[in-house]
Amino acid sequence: xxxxxxxxxxxxxxxxxxxxxxxxxxxxxxxxxxxxxxxxxxxxxxxxxxxxxxxxxxxxxxxxxxxxxxxxxxxxxxxxxxxxxxxxxxxxxxxxxxxxxxxxxxxxxxxxxxxxxxxxxxxxxxxxxxxxxxxxxxxxxxxxxxxxxxxxxxxxxxxxxxxxxxxxxxxxxxxxxxxxxxxxxxxxxxxxxxxxxxxxxxxxxxxxxxxxxxxxxxxxxxxxxxxxxxxxxxxxxxxxxxxxxxxxxxxxxxxxxxxxxxxxxxxxxxxxxxxxxxxxxxxxxxxxxxxxxxxxxxxxxxxxxxxxxxxxxxxxxxxxxxxxxxxxxxxxxxxxxxxxxxxxxxxxxxxxxxxxxxxxxxxxxxxxxxxxxxxxxxxxxxxxxxxxxxxxxxxxxxxxxxxxxxxxxxxxxxxxxxxxxxxxxxxxxxxxxxxxxxxxxxxxxxxxxxxxxxxxxxxxxxxxxxxxxxxxxxxxxxxxxxxxxxxxxxxxxxxxxxxxxxxxxxxxxxxxxxxxxxxxxxxxxxxxxxxxxxxxxxxxxxxxxxxxxxxxxxxxxxxxxxxxxxxxxxxxxxxxxxxxxxxxxxxxxxxxxxxxxxxxxxxxxxxxxxx
Numbered sequence: 177x178x179x180x181x182x183x184x185x186x187x188x189x190x191x192x193x194x195x196x197x198x199x200x201x202x203x204x205x206x207x208x209x210x211x212x213x214x215x216x217x218x219x220x221x222x223x224x225x226x227x228x229x230x231x232x233x234x235x236x237x238x239x240x241x242x243x244x245x246x247x248x249x250x251x252x253x254x255x256x257x258x259x260x261x262x263x264x265x266x267x268x269x270x271x272x273x274x275x276x277x278x279x280x281x282x283x284x285x286x287x288x289x290x291x292x293x294x295x296x297x298x299x300x301x302x303x304x305x306x307x308x309x310x311x312x313x314x315x316x317x318x319x320x321x322x323x324x325x326x327x328x329x330x331x332x333x334x335x336x337x338x339x340x341x342x343x344x345x346x347x348x349x350x351x352x353x354x355x356x357x358x359x360x361x362x363x364x365x366x367x368x369x370x371x372x373x374x375x376x377x378x379x380x381x382x383x384x385x386x387x388x389x390x391x392x393x394x395x396x397x398x399x400x401x402x403x404x405x406x407x408x409x410x411x412x413x414x415x416x417x418x419x420x421x422x423x424x425x426x427x428x429x430x431x432x433x434x435x436x437x438x439x440x441x442x443x444x445x446x447x448x449x450x451x452x453x454x455x456x457x458x459x460x461x462x463x464x465x466x467x468x469x470x471x472x473x474x475x476x477x478x479x480x481x482x483x484x485x486x487x488x489x490x491x492x493x494x495x496x497x498x499x500x501x502x503x504x505x506x507x508x509x510x511x512x513x514x515x516x517x518x519x520x521x522x523x524x525x526x527x528x529x530x531x532x533x534x535x536x537x538x539x540x541x542x543x544x545x546x547x548x549x550x551x552x553x554x555x556x557x558x559x560x561x562x563x564x565x566x567x568x569x570x571x572x573x574x575x576x577x578x579x580x581x582x583x584x585x586x587x588x589x590x591x592x593x594x595x596x597x598x599x600x601x602x603x604x605x606x607x608x609x610x611x612x613x614x615x616x617x618x619x620x621x622x623x624x625x626x627x628x629x630x631x632x633x634x635x636x637x638x639x640x641x642x643x644x645x646x647x648x649x650x651x652x653x654x655x656x657x658x659x660x661x662x663x664x665x666x667x668x669x670x671x672x673x674x675x676x677x678x679x680x681x682x683x684x685x686x687x688x689x690x691x692x693x694x695x696x697x698x699x700x701x702x703x704x705x706x707x708x709x710x711x712x713x714x715x716x717x718x719x720x721x722x723x724x725x726x727x728x729x730x731x732x733x734x735x736x737x738x739x740x741x742x743x744x745x746x747x748x749x750x751x752x753x754x755x756x757x758x759x760x761x762x763x764x765x766x767x768x769x770x771x772x773x774x775x776x777x778x779x780x781x782x783x784x785x786x787x
Contacts (some may be wrong), residue, residue: 183558185260185496185529186522188551193544194252195423197265202252203548205245212242213283220286228290229301233308235287240584246280247545249273258536258553259528261354270347274339278614281335285328291315292322294635311585321436334418338694341478342414345407346694354536358392361385370533371396372555379559384557385468390478390681397686401658404686409655411649411694430648434698438452439590440705440740443753448705451758452638456672458762459634462627462769464676465614469624469776474678477669479559480636484624487617487779493558496529497522506608507574507601509724510717517574521552526573527566529556541572541598548580557683564602564625571601578732584769589735593697593743595706596713597732602629603714616779622770630765633707635672640700643668643685648697661685687787708761709740710746 194202216238222231228641250273294302299319303309313314326334358374359366371379374396377389419428435442463475469485494502500522508515521527527551539554550573556562575597579587589734606629610622642663650656650664661684669680685691690699713731731747739751750757 183493183495183556184531185527185554185556186525186530187530188255188553188563189525190255190546190551192549197253197256197269202249202501204623205249206272206276209245210279211240212238212245213279216242216287218311220283220750223286223290228294229298232287232290233305234301235284236308236311239284239287240285242280244545244584246273246276250277251542251551254542255528255551255553256352257350258531258540259530261351261536262534262636270336274343278335278339281462282332285331285335288318289325289328289331292319292325301596305413310583310737314588316712317436317439319738322434323425324428324432326421330421338414342411343694346692349404349407349689349692350536352403354380356396356400356532358396360392361388370535372537373531373533375537375558375567376531376555376559378478379483379557379561381483381486383472383476383478383482386478386482387476393687394681394683397683401683401686404692405656405661407646407657408661408685408691409651411692412651412697413655415697416652417649428696431645431698434696434701437590437696438592438702438705438740439738440592441753444741445701445705446755447755448701448708448758449638449641451755451762452634452704455634455762456674458766458769459630460674460676462772463553463631463635465769465772465776466624466627466631467676467678472678475631475673475676476678477681477684480632481628483560484621489621494560494563496556497560499556499563499566502563502609503570503601503605506567506605509608510604511675513725514574517577518570521570521573522731526550527552527554529554529566531555531557538661539569541569541576543573543576545584547771548576551578560621560625561628564605564629567605568598571598574601575732575735577737578590578729582733582736584600586736590697590740591702592709593735593740595703596735598711599633599707599710600714603671603711619775620779623768623775625773626768629707630768633704637700637704637707639668639672640684640688640690641698641704642671644691644698644700647685683701705740708758709752710755711761712744712750715761716748 216235219231219238221234222228223235225231232514248594249269253266253269253273256263257270260266263582291299291302299315303315305313325331331649333575353371357368358371360374360377361366362369368429369392374389374393378386380386415433416430419430419432422428431442431445435445466482467473467475470479470482471485472479500518504515504518507518532555535555537555541550541552543550552566552569552573554562554565554569555565572594573592577589606622606625610619610626613619613622646668647656647661647666650660663686664683665685666680668684669677669684693699713728715729720727727747731743734743734746738746744750744752744757748757752758
C-alpha cells in the first residue's frame with residue numbers, strides 16, 4: 177500500500193480534560209492531589225496501631241482519589257509530548273509530576289506494607305468495608321509477593337532514588353527518540369525526517385524505500401549506541417540489584433515481577449514459549465512465503481511492516497474516514513454496539529493520527545482517569561498496516577470503555593490480558609475484509625496482513641524475549657558493551673527467523689522503545705500471549721452465536737479482578753499452564769498459512785506480476 181498525500185489522520189481533542197498546561201483545572205487537580213496526600217500522610221501513624229484496619233480503609237479511599245488525579249495529569253503530559261517531543265511547557269509539567277509521583281509512592285507505601293504484611297484476620301476485616309470489598313482480588317494478588325517487601329524506610333529510599341536513577345534513563349531514551357533525525361531519500365533527494373516519519377516509510381511498497389529508511393534509522397541510532405548501552409545496562413542492573421535485595425527470604429528471579437504484573441504464572445509463560453518454539457517452522461514458512469510474494473529469496477528486517485504486494489498497478493492509500501468505516505463495519509459484525517463505539521471514537525476526536533516531525537514513533541491507547549474516556553495515538557499515513565494498527569488500538573479503547581463503570585480497583589489488568597480485545601479487533605477486521613474480498617488482490621491484502629501478524633507475534637516478539645532474557649542472564653555478571661549487545665541481538669534474530677532471514681537487525685536493542693520503559697521489563701511476551709489467547713477467544717465466536725457478545729463483555733470486565741488462568745478457566749474452560757490450549761490455537765493457524773500459499777500458487781499460475 178503506497179502512502180499518498182492528504183491521508184494523514186486527525187488531531188485528537190484533549191480539551192475536554194485541559195485546554196493547555198496553564199488550564200486552571202489542571203492546577204486545581206494538582207492542588208487537590210496535594211490535599212489528599214496530606215490527609216493520607218496524617219493517617220500513616222494509625223497503620224501501626226490497633227486501629228490499623230480502619231486507618232487502612234480510610235487511606236485506600238484517599239489513594240484511589242489521588243491516583244485518579246495523578247493519572248489524569250500524567251496522561252495529559254504524555255499525550256502532549258507524544259505529539260511534540262519538544263513541547264517546553266509539557267516537559268516542565270512532566271518534571272513537576274516526578275515530584276508528585278514520588279510523594280504519592282512515599283505516602284502510600286505504609287498502606288502497601290500493611291496490605292502485604294497484615295494477618296489474614298486483618299485483611300478479612302479490611303475487606304468488610306463495602307467500598308473496599310471490590311479490591312479483594314488485587315489485595316490477595318499483591319500479597320503473593322509479600323516476601324519481597326523491604327522495610328518501609330528501604331522502600332521509600334528505593335522510590336526516591338529511582339526518580340533520578342532508573343526512570344531518568346527511560347526519560348533520556350524518550351528524549352533521544354523524540355529529537356532524532358534520519359537522513360532518508362525522498363524522490364532522490366536527501367531529507368531529514370523525525371523518527372516517526374522515517375518509521376512510516378517502512379510501511380511503503382517500494383522495498384528500496386523501506387531498506388533506505390531502515391538503514392537511515394539505524395544510522396541515526398548508531399551514533400547514540402553508547403548512550404543506549406549505558407541506559408539499558410543501568411536499567412537492567414537496577415532491576416537485578418532489586419532482585420537481590422528483595423530475595424532475602426527466598427530467591428527472586430528477574431522474570432518474577434513481569435509474570436506477576438501480567439497476572440500469570442511462570443508455568444503459563446513457560447508453556448507459551450515452549451509452544452512458540454516448537455512451532456517455529458510453521459511461522460518461518462509464513463515469513464518465507466511473504467518473501468516469495470515480494471519476489472525475494474529471504475525475509476529482511478525492513479519487510480516486517482511491508483504492505484501487501486500489488487498484483488498490477490499500485491493502489492491508492494486508504495483515507496482515514498474510510499478506515500474508520502471499514503473497522504466499524506467489521507466490529508459491528510459482533511454487535512452493533514461495537515460499530516457505534518468506533519464511530520464515537522472518531523466523532524469525538526479521541527484519535528490522534530497526524531503526521532509530524534516531532535511525534536514519537538509507535539501507537540498506543542491511553543485514557544483520562546477522571547472522565548474515564550480513552551484516547552488512541554498513532555501516525556496514520558494511509559497504509560493497510562495503519563488500518564490494522566488502528567483496529568488494534570481501538571480494541572484497547574473498547575476494553576477500557578466497557579470497564580468504565582467498574583470500581584477503580586477493578587479497572588486495571590495485566591498486560592497479557594490487555595492485548596485480548598486489541599488483537600481480537602485486528603483479527604476481526606482482517607477476517608471481515610477477507611470474507612468480502614472478490615479479487616485476488618483483495619485476498620492478497622487480507623492474507624498478507626494475516627501473515628504479517630503471524631510473523632510479528634510468533635517470530636518478532638519471541639526474538640525480543642530471547643534477547644532480553646539472555647541479556648539479563650549476562651548482565652548479572654557485568655555491563656555489556658555495544659558489540660556484545662549487537663551479538664546477542666543477532667543471535668536472537670537467527671534463533672527465531674532461522675534460514676528465511678536475509679539480515680539480522682543487530683541494532684534492534686537500540687531502536688526498540690520497549691527495552692527502555694523503566695516502569696516494567698519484558699514488554700514482549702504479553703503480545704504473544706494476547707495474540708494466541710485472543711484467537712482462542714475468537715474461536716468461541718463462531719461456536720456461541722448470539723450468546724458470544726455478552727460473554728465477551730463479561731470476559732473483558734473480569735480481566736481486572738482475576739488471574740489470567742482463572743479467567744480462562746471460567747470463560748473458556750481451558751488451562752493456560754500446560755501446552756494444550758496454546759497448541760490448539762497454533763494448529764488453527766496452519767490453515768491460514770496454507771491459504772496464503774494457495775493464493776501465491778494461484779497468482780503464479782495466472783502469471784500476474786507481483787510488485
